[in-house]
Amino acid sequence: MKIATWNVNSVKARLPLLLRWLEEFSPDVLLLQELKCIEEAFPREEIEDKGYNIAVKGQKTYNGVAILSKSPIEIDLTELPGDGEDLQARYIEGFTFNVRVASIYVPNGNPVETDKFPYKISFMERLHNHVKTLLSHEEAFVLGGDYNVIPEERDCYAPGNWEGDALYRPETHAEWRKIIYLGLTDSFRAKNQEEGHYSYWDYQGGAWNKDNGIRIDHLLLSPHAADRLNDVGIDKSPRGWERPSDHTPVWCELETN
Template sequence: MKIATWNVNSVKARLPNVLAWLERASPDVVLFQEIKCETASFPKQDFEALGYSCAVVGQKSYNGVALLSKQPAEDVLDHLPGDAEDTQGRYVEATVAGVRIASLYLPNGNPVGTEKYPYKLRWMERLRRHAAELLKTEQPFVLGGDYNVIPAPEDVYDPQAWETDALFRPETRAQFRALLNLGLTEAFRAVHPDEARAYTFWDYQAGRWPRDQGIRIDHFLLSPQAADRLADCRIDRGPRGEEKASDHTPVVLELAD
């Protein structure tokens, strides 16, 4: 099973790029973040023409996630449990071919001195609690998406410049480690423990892409049952270099049958 995650930064604005990449890469499941449209206006027909069914949690102009699959997506969950008042479109989860898969868009958290940062940390705690519940089922699961977390200094072009940023603050990284400490595997580093300059996001500003000044914030976390099937995890930098590109690029996970 090939699963891709990609923060497309507006699915309508990037639609030709996204469709072309899907035709080339042909993942069985693709997880989108920041679709930036309401559920009803998601361009489902374009993806259905490529053989994908669509589970979409949209939001006008902001956020929004989707899970597209070539096999039926069952038991769809359209929110992260733990806060009935949180209506932001950041989470969708479903079972595909026996694997529980989630597309998540974790809050950015900046500026740190506002309510956005506590919201980020609360959201991460909710995710940890939900992952702990999923582990009890012993079903293989994959939590993929834009975590807005730089796990370690080797995942950013200039660690000192990011020390006070919500993506790299000690509290953020501690919450991420708490997820891993449940027994989850971070797929990319499991396959490429020492790879340098393995980035998934390059800002549009200050020539970050041509200077390769990026950060790695898009991740797959796997349950032990899914990690046992881990065959590969790689970053496809190609889409970031195209015209009208998203500022993120896809990450591709492969699970053995």
């Protein structure tokens, strides 16, 4: 089974591309971020016509996450535990194809001198705590999304340009490692150690044509899921389509039980 994640940067603006990619790549599960719409405005009918069940946590103008699956979805959470006052639509978790999946949109955190950076760190701390709970169930799960984390130098085109940025700060890396060291697998790095593989290219400065990208979209696997990992990839083609998202889909393939 193929599980993919994609920050579409407005599901309504990107609907033609989304439908095309669902048709061409046909993932079993697709985790979406940055929908930028409420649940009622989500293009449900068009996506259902492609054979997908849908679960959405929406928000007007900003954020928003969803799970699309060819199998029924049993939703468990529509917010990340740990802060009952956090109203931003950044997390949805459910069960499908006998695998637990979550679509996650970690805060960007910039500018770092504002309250946006402490919010990012707090969100990652909450995610760390929740992962500990999930691991205690000893089941296969995949946590996919836009993590807004550049894990290492090889995950960005010019590391020096990112010094001090919220995506690359030491505090961000520390929180990332805390999550990974619980026992999760960065699926892409489990199969590919090369530098220069990216999932995001800024709209500005000709970044796409110059391949000045960063890898910030990740699929993290529990041990039970990692044992079933067959293949991984980043599909760059949608980034080159007309009116693209600045992100492109990242996917992994698991053996079915």
